[in-house]
Amino acid sequence: MKSAVITFPGSNREGDVIRALRQSTGHEPSSIWHQDTELPKGTDLVVLPGGFSYGDYLRCGAIASRAPVMDAVRAHAAKGGLVLGICNGFQILVESGLLPGVLMRNAGLKFICKMQHLKVGRADTAFTSAYNEGQIIKVAIAHGEGNYVADADTIARLEGENRVAFRYCTAEGDTKAGNPNGSLNDIAGIYSEHLNVLGMMPHPENLIETLVGGTDGRGLFESLSTLRGAA
Amino acid sequence: MKARVTVTLKNGVLDPQGKAIEGALKSFGLEGVDSVRQGKVFDIELSLTDKAEAEALLKAAAEKLLANTVVENYRIEILG
Numbered sequence: 001m002k003s004a005v006i007t008f009p010g011s012n013r014e015g016d017v018i019r020a021l022r023q024s025t026g027h028e029p030s031s032i033w034h035q036d037t038e039l040p041k042g043t044d045l046v047v048l049p050g051g052f053s054y055g056d057y058l059r060c061g062a063i064a065s066r067a068p069v070m071d072a073v074r075a076h077a078a079k080g081g082l083v084l085g086i087c088n089g090f091q092i093l094v095e096s097g098l099l100p101g102v103l104m105r106n107a108g109l110k111f112i113c114k115m116q117h118l119k120v121g122r123a124d125t126a127f128t129s130a131y132n133e134g135q136i137i138k139v140a141i142a143h144g145e146g147n148y149v150a151d152a153d154t155i156a157r158l159e160g161e162n163r164v165a166f167r168y169c170t171a172e173g174d175t176k177a178g179n180p181n182g183s184l185n186d187i188a189g190i191y192s193e194h195l196n197v198l199g200m201m202p203h204p205e206n207l208i209e210t211l212v213g214g215t216d217g218r219g220l221f222e223s224l225s226t227l228r229g230a231a
Numbered sequence: 232m233k234a235r236v237t238v239t240l241k242n243g244v245l246d247p248q249g250k251a252i253e254g255a256l257k258s259f260g261l262e263g264v265d266s267v268r269q270g271k272v273f274d275i276e277l278s279l280t281d282k283a284e285a286e287a288l289l290k291a292a293a294e295k296l297l298a299n300t301v302v303e304n305y306r307i308e309i310l311g
Binding site: 058059062063066094095100101102104105106107108109147149150151182 | 244245247248251295296297299301302
């Protein structure tokens with residue numbers, strides 16, 4: 001399982017993701033700069049970490065999605081390679097066209113930084129095989145623009161093709177009551193058509209140690225660690 | 232040549248910022264405000280002299296970067 005983590009100017013969670021990948025895979029991920037034009041040979045997984053690339057100027061993720069390295073990421077995804085975008089990484093994925101929809105300002109207008117429960121969608125993907133379908137996990141959210149919006153056809157397609165990866169919920173699993181930002185259908189994360197690209201607003205990489213709040217985020221990285229040369 | 236690209240949210244897309252501004256205006260007691268939608272204005276200086284060429288360039292700029300056409304519309308004006 002060879003992974004690469006991309007840093008854009010203004011990314012700030014790349015260290016957390018690198019640590020989570022190192023912990024679960026036992027391998028050191030490659031660090032890639034946004035101006036690089038190719039990924040290391042044999043890369044299975046590319047991660048776009050959270051942060052505030054380009055200061056969130058214009059629209060969150062808009063400028064980063066046009067960075068030179070994104071052509072390589074698009075080519076990697078087109079070959080079936082795995083791509084994970086977390087928080088700002090999710091915003092970059094929708095801006096780059098790798099995932100549908102858009103992330104708008106939170107409905108309550110506030111930046112939200114708190115612990116958040118999620119309901120896991122399907123558990124048969126590269127990203128969620130260590131979870132159970134419908135499992136409720138507790139991770140962190142920290143975003144001002146996480147309000148997932150897409151047209152009715154896109155939402156119907158995501159639901160029909162079972163591509164909602166995670167939904168916000170309460171500790172008891174109530175999705176409507178647990179939606180913190182107004183996202184349509186309480187969507188916290190979605191897959192691409194072939195399930196090889198995952199974008200999610202919450203931060204599983206920050207919940208991998210009992211000392212700092214819990215280990216519910218580990219499942220995602222453990223799922224990925226079981227893959228071998230998937231690309 | 233000077234140009235202006237105006238980017239606005241498409242109808243039906245919820246605009247929480249516009250709503251907050253609308254609420255603030257109403258709270259000032261400004262009578263007659265029905266609704267507010269927030270957008271963006273880009274004033275662009277071009278080294279081109281041909282109007283058609285400028286419009287083609289601005290269209291590319293708007294679609295490639297300035298607007299997210301999933302939720303936004305854009306309008307191009309050549310200001311002379």
